[in-house]
Structure formats: structure tokens, C-alpha cells
Amino acid sequence: MQASQSPPPDHLRYLRDDDMPQAFQDLLSSLPLEEDWFPSLRLYQGFWFPSSLLSGIFNCQNHFQAYLSDILLVTNPKSGTTWLKAILFALLNRAKYSNSDSQGCHPLLTQNSHELVPYLEHKLYLEQENPDLSALASPRLLATHLPYSSLPQSVSDSKCKLVYLGRNPKDTFVSMWHFTNKLRPEGKGQIPIQECLNRFCRGVSPYGPYWDHVLGYHKASLEKPEKVLFVTYEQMKLDPRAHVRRLANFVGCPLNEEELRDETVEGVLRMCSFDNLSSLEVNKSGKLWNGLESKLFFRRGEVGDWVNYMSAEMGERIDGVVDEKLHGSGLKL
Numbered sequence: 532m533q534a535s536q537s538p539p540p541d542h543l544r545y546l547r548d549d550d551m552p553q554a555f556q557d558l559l560s561s562l563p564l565e566e567d568w569f570p571s572l573r574l575y576q577g578f579w580f581p582s583s584l585l586s587g588i589f590n591c592q593n594h595f596q597a598y599l600s601d602i603l604l605v606t607n608p609k610s611g612t613t614w615l616k617a618i619l620f621a622l623l624n625r626a627k628y629s630n631s632d633s634q635g636c637h638p639l640l641t642q643n644s645h646e647l648v649p650y651l652e653h654k655l656y657l658e659q660e661n662p663d664l665s666a667l668a669s670p671r672l673l674a675t676h677l678p679y680s681s682l683p684q685s686v687s688d689s690k691c692k693l694v695y696l697g698r699n700p701k702d703t704f705v706s707m708w709h710f711t712n713k714l715r716p717e718g719k720g721q722i723p724i725q726e727c728l729n730r731f732c733r734g735v736s737p738y739g740p741y742w743d744h745v746l747g748y749h750k751a752s753l754e755k756p757e758k759v760l761f762v763t764y765e766q767m768k769l770d771p772r773a774h775v776r777r778l779a780n781f782v783g784c785p786l787n788e789e790e791l792r793d794e795t796v797e798g799v800l801r802m803c804s805f806d807n808l809s810s811l812e813v814n815k816s817g818k819l820w821n822g823l824e825s826k827l828f829f830r831r832g833e834v835g836d837w838v839n840y841m842s843a844e845m846g847e848r849i850d851g852v853v854d855e856k857l858h859g860s861g862l863k864l
């Protein structure tokens with residue numbers, strides 16, 4: 532942690548990077564730094580990563596071995612990861628919890644989806660240099676925020692599946708601004724949104740530039756549609772039923788005729804709805820492995836909420852930058 536920044540409180544110890552080995556500290560300090568974003572960010576392989584996660588990123592890049600059957604869920608932070616994790620978990624495990632008795636003990640009722648679908652670089656490879664993941668139930672459902680170009684080699688070489696969830700940049704930005712404010716040490720107050728916006732538009736945000744992150748996966752989804760599925764938060768909101776079917780087909784657990792007729796899809800959507808998940812005790816008062824409160828991952832869960840925090844001018848500024856970067860890609864967000 533840089534001397535000019537106060538260290539995060541103990542319950543956010545995962546944001547600290549001062550107890551890493553010296554060699555790693557040296558490497559870390561050679562990377563360009565953005566201190567003003569909390570937690571601080573370092574530029575590595577063309578993207579701004581939270582400094583405290585870099586050891587997890589290196590470990591994961593060096594050691595993760597993808598299996599053909601793996602399903603990797605990828606997002607830019609604040610794009611709806613919590614929701615998609617829940618949906619994919621519920622879909623893959625639906626046979627186990629299909630009747631009313633088993634529904635009552637569904638893991639999503641007592642565990643946050645971030646615990647059920649672990650992050651590679653945030654959790655598994657941050658806690659251990661080379662964790663043994665061979666015992667995880669198959670197909671392994673894992674998550675990452677890593678950009679496409681920074682994925683471990685074995686992921687690129689394998690035929691494992693990647694599901695990417697994109698989100699409108701203005702809503703992603705506002706969601707990220709709120710989240711970042713909640714992570715700031717007590718007494719530091721909110722970061723002025725205009726300051727945050729300036730950085731976002733320069734490409735400086737966790738796992739940013741936002742547009743390069745999205746474009747990497749969008750391009751991959753066009754080149755390798757059997758490997759990468761690109762979906763957006765807005766599409767999911769607009770027609771959740773169709774997208775649950777699409778996700779199920781892509782990850783190799785299609786809904787059968789009976790499931791398409793009965794309440795299966797509605798059951799998954801009900802279980803994973805914002806209202807249901809955010810009202811569960813585990814998500815109201817629970818904490819994640821890293822000390823973060825689960826409730827931080829549930830705010831409004833709506834499309835277009837940016838208008839409540841940014842002027843039209845600020846919105847146009849984000850649109851201008853992002854539209855220019857996305858120009859020619861065929862992608863509109």
C-alpha cells in the first residue's frame with residue numbers, strides 16, 4: 532500500500548498488498564500506479580488491476596489448468612456478476628433441487644453466489660499459489676474479471692466455455708462509483724463522481740479500460756462462438772426467459788421439453804431475482820471470504836439508473852468515448 536493512502540481497515544485486509552514477498556513488491560512497484568482510485572490500481576498487460584489482486588492474477592496465469600468441461604463466467608466488475616453467477620449455478624444444479632422439499636435447502640438460500648462460484652484471481656489463486664481444484668464437481672463453474680488477452684494460456688488453448696456478461700457503460704460506471712465509495716475507509720467520504728468519471732474516460736477503472744475489456748470478449752465471441760457467449764445485462768433484463776434458455780444451451784445443459792413447459796425457467800429466475808436474493812438473511816447480513824459485506828453487491832439492479840447520478844452531459848461524455856472505441860466492432864452498449 533502506498534504511504535500516502537491510509538491502509539484499508541482489517542476487515543478489508545484482502546485489499547492490502549504490503550504483506551507480499553519483497554520480490555513481488557519490487558515487481559509491483561515497477562508497474563504504473565493510479566493511487567487515487569481506491570483500492571489503488573496498477574497497469575499490467577494493458578489493463579488497470581487492483582494492486583492487491585496482482586499476486587492472484589500472476590498465480591492464476593501461471594498455474595490454472597482449464598478442463599474441457601469448465602465453464603468460466605467473465606465480467607467487468609459491476610456488470611451483474613452476482614446475478615449471472617446465481618443463474619448459472621441454479622441452472623447447472625437444477626435437477627438436485629427440482630422438488631419442493633429440496634428447493635427449501637437450495638444453496639443459494641444460505642450462501643452468496645460469490646461463495647458458490649469462486650473467482651480465480653480474487654479468491655482461489657489469491658489465497659493459495661496453486662490450489663488443488665481437481666476435486667471441484669464437474670463441470671467446474673468458476674469466475675474471473677480477467678480481460679481476454681490476460682486469461683491463463685490453458686483457458687485459451689482449451690475448449691472450455693466462457694460466458695461474458697457486458698453492461699451499459701454508464702450503469703456500470705455508476706454502480707462502480709457507489710461500490711468504490713463503500714470500500715473507502717471511514718471518514719474519507721465519497722469520491723466526487725466527476726473525478727471518477729475523468730478517470731473512467733481515460734480508461735482508468737478496475738480491470739479497465741472498460742471498452743478494451745468488453746471488446747476483447749466481443750471479438751472472441753464472433754471468432755469462436757462455440758467457446759465464448761457474449762450476453763448483456765440489458766438483454767437479460769429484457770427477456771430473461773430466452774436468455775436462461777440460451778445460457779443453458781451454451782453451457783451444455785439444455786432444458787428438455789418438459790422443463791420448457793413446466794415452471795423450471797421461472798423457478799430459476801425467481802430464485803435469482805434481485806428481490807429474492809437481496810432479501811435473504813445471508814445477503815443482508817453475511818460477509819464474503821474477503822470480509823466484504825454481501826449486501827454491497829445488491830444496490831438497485833435496474834437498467835438506466837445512471838440518470839439519477841449523472842447529468843445528460845456526463846452521460847454523453849461516456850457515450851462519446853465508448854462509441855468511438857467500439858466503432859466498427861458492431862457492438863453497441
Ligand code: A3P
Nearest residue numbers: 609610611612613614706804805829830831832
Ligand atoms: P447496481 O449498482 O446498478 O444496482 P456485480 O455483481 O458485477 O458486482 O454487479 C453489481 C450490480 O448487479 C449492481 O448493480 C447490483 O445491484 C446488480 N445485481 C445484483 N444482483 C442482481 C440480481 N439478482 N438481478 C439483477 N441485478 C443484480
